[in-house]
Amino acid sequence: MPVKPKWERLADHIRGQIESGELAPGDQLPSTVQLKAQHGVSTTVVRQAILVLQTQGWVQGVHGLGVFVAER
Template sequence: MPAKAKWAQLADYLRERIESGELAPGEKLPSTAQLKEEHAVSQTVVRQAILVLQMQGWVEGVHGVGVFVAERLPDGGRKS
């Protein structure tokens, strides 16, 4: 079985941090540059991971400001 794509691994990592409460609703995610450096991946990998999380409802992007944990998490997310 092939290894999971890097963007999928990063998306899983961020989703787990949200589910555990380490990243709370409304909290800003680390910048693209920080995620690139922390995980030794390209900007494309970071963008793909964030895009998937946005489509799933875990995060919301604010143009020119950053990406934030969604106030209302999808079913299965951490309950307040």
């Protein structure tokens, strides 16, 4: 089985936090800088993971404020 790309592993991790209730609707995700440091990944990896989660409806970005867990 092929290894998942880093962005996919990060997206899975955040999705898991949302599914478990660790992150609730309306909660703000850590910043890109914080996610980079916590997971040892690049800005590109963080942005790709967030983009995928936005596309899937798990999170929503608010310009100038950050990324928040979406109501499901």
